[in-house]
Amino acid sequence: MRFLEKAPAKINLALDVLYKRPDQYHEVDMIMTTIDLSDRIELSPLRTDEILIVSENRFVPSDHRNLAFQAAQVLKDMYGIREGVEIYIEKQIPVAAGLAGGSSDAAAVLRGLNRLWQLDLSLEELADIGARIGSDVSFCVHGGTARATGRGEKIEKLPAPPACWVVLAKPTIGVSTQAIYENLNLDQASHPDIPAMIEALKQEDYQGICDRVGNVLEPVTVQLHSDVQQIKEHMHEFGADAVLMSGSGPTVFGLVQHESRAQRIYNGLRGFCDEVYVVRMLGGRVPLD
Ligand SMILES: C[C@](O)(CO)[C@H](O)COP(=O)(O)OP(=O)(O)OC[C@H]1O[C@@H](n2ccc(N)nc2=O)[C@H](O)[C@@H]1O
Ligand SMILES: Nc1ncnc2c1ncn2[C@@H]1O[C@H](COP(=O)(O)OP(=O)(O)OP(=O)(O)O)[C@@H](O)[C@H]1O
Numbered sequence: 001m002r003f004l005e006k007a008p009a010k011i012n013l014a015l016d017v018l019y020k021r022p023d024q025y026h027e028v029d030m031i032m033t034t035i036d037l038s039d040r041i042e043l044s045p046l047r048t049d050e051i052l053i054v055s056e057n058r059f060v061p062s063d064h065r066n067l068a069f070q071a072a073q074v075l076k077d078m079y080g081i082r083e084g085v086e087i088y089i090e091k092q093i094p095v096a097a098g099l100a101g102g103s104s105d106a107a108a109v110l111r112g113l114n115r116l117w118q119l120d121l122s123l124e125e126l127a128d129i130g131a132r133i134g135s136d137v138s139f140c141v142h143g144g145t146a147r148a149t150g151r152g153e154k155i156e157k158l159p160a161p162p163a164c165w166v167v168l169a170k171p172t173i174g175v176s177t178q179a180i181y182e183n184l185n186l187d188q189a190s191h192p193d194i195p196a197m198i199e200a201l202k203q204e205d206y207q208g209i210c211d212r213v214g215n216v217l218e219p220v221t222v223q224l225h226s227d228v229q230q231i232k233e234h235m236h237e238f239g240a241d242a243v244l245m246s247g248s249g250p251t252v253f254g255l256v257q258h259e260s261r262a263q264r265i266y267n268g269l270r271g272f273c274d275e276v277y278v279v280r281m282l283g284g285r286v287p288l289d
Contacts, residue, residue, distance in 0.1 A: 003116050007039040007108035008143060008282060009099035010136070011166065011246040011253050014192040015215040017184060025135070025151040026181055029194050031158065031201070032136075033145040035166050036280040039093050039101060041068070041108040043116055046084030051076070057091035067106035070133050075113050078129070085113065094275055096174045098247030100136040107140030127155060136247075143282070147198065158198060161281055162206045165262035167240065170251040170275040171227035180220050180248040189216040210242035210255055221249035228252060231273060238268040255281075 010032045018027040046052060051072045053062040060066065064073070068087050075081065087109060093101035110126045113119070121129075123142055130137030135152035147156045192214025200208030222229045228245055231252045235243040239261050240254030256262050262278045269276045 003043040005108035005112040007104035008034040040090040042088040055089040059095040067102040071106040071109040103136035177248040238265040
C-alpha cells in the first residue's frame with residue numbers, strides 16, 4: 001500500500017524580525033500562506049528497517065540531510081517504530097528558494113507516516129514534532145494561512161486571502177537562510193505592520209493585503225544579490241499589485257487578481273529569469289477568472 005501526500009510551498013506575505021535570541025535564532029512575527037505549487041510525496045512500507053529517499057531532482061539530498069528523512073527518523077525514534085519506509089519525492093518546488101520546499105516535504109512525511117504507522121497524533125502534536133526539524137515545518141504541517149511567531153513554530157490560524165494569482169520568479173542563485181539572518185541589522189530595518197495585515201485578511205481586503213506586504217529580510221538579500229531587486233522592478237513594471245521577496249529569498253512573488261495580468265507578467269519575466277511560475281493562492285474563497 002502507498003500513502004500519498006501533497007507538500008505545498010509557502011510564501012511570507014509579511015515577515016518581521018523582532019530580536020536575536022540567546023539561542024542564535026531570531027524571534028519572528030510572520031504571516032504565511034500556502035500556494036498551489038506542490039511537491040508530491042509517496043510513502044511505501046519497506047521490509048527492511050531503513051529510510052530510503054528517492055528523488056529524480058539532483059539538488060535533493062538522498063540521505064540524513066534531507067528534511068523528509070529527518071522527519072521519518074524523528075517519528076521512528078520517538079515511537080520505537082521498527083519498520084522501514086521508502087519516501088519518493090516528486091519535486092515541483094524550486095530548491096533553496098525561500099518557498100519552504102524541504103520543510104513542506106518533512107511536514108508531508110509527518111502527516112503521511114502518522115497514517116501509515118497509525119500513530120493517531122493530532123496536527124498540533126505533529127507540528128510540535130516538526131519544530132525539531134526546522135522553523136518552517138510547524139506551519140507546513142497545518143498549511144493554509146497563519147501567523148507564525150517564536151522562531152516560527154507558534155502557529156495561529158488566519159482566514160485565507162481573497163482568491164488571487166501568484167507569479168513567482170526565482171533568480172538562479174542560492175541563498176543561505178542562516179547567512180541572511182546573520183547579515184540583518186535590526187537598527188535599520190523597516191518593519192511590516194502585522195496587526196494591519198491580519199485585519200486586512202479578516203476583512204477579505206485584497207488591496208489592504210497588497211498595501212501591507214513587507215519582509216525585513218528583503219533588503220539584506222537584495223544587498224547581496226542585485227538580481228532580486230531587478231526582478232522586483234520588472235514585476236512592478238508589468239503590473240503586479242504587490243511585489244515581495246519570500247522568506248530569505250531569492251524567490252520574488254507578485255500578486256494579481258486576473259489571470260490575463262498574471263500571464264502578462266509571466267511573459268515579461270521569462271526574458272530575465274529562467275524559473276517563473278504562475279500559481280493560485282490556496283484556500284481562496286472567490287472563484288477565479
Ligand atoms: C526565512 C524563513 O523561511 C521564513 O519563513 C524562516 O524563518 C526560516 O526557516 P527554516 O529555513 O526552516 O530555518 P531553520 O532551518 O530552522 O534555520 C536555519 C537558520 O536560519 C536562522 N534562523 C532561522 C529561523 C529563525 N527564526 N531565526 C533564525 O535566525 C538560524 O541561523 C538557523 O540556523
Ligand atoms: N526535501 C528536500 N527538498 C529540497 N531540499 C532539501 C530537502 N531536504 C533538505 N534539503 C536541503 O535544504 C536546502 C534548502 O532547501 P529548501 O528548498 O528547503 O529551501 P527553502 O525553500 O529556502 O527553505 P525555507 O523557505 O524553509 O528557508 C537545500 O539546499 C537542500 O540541500
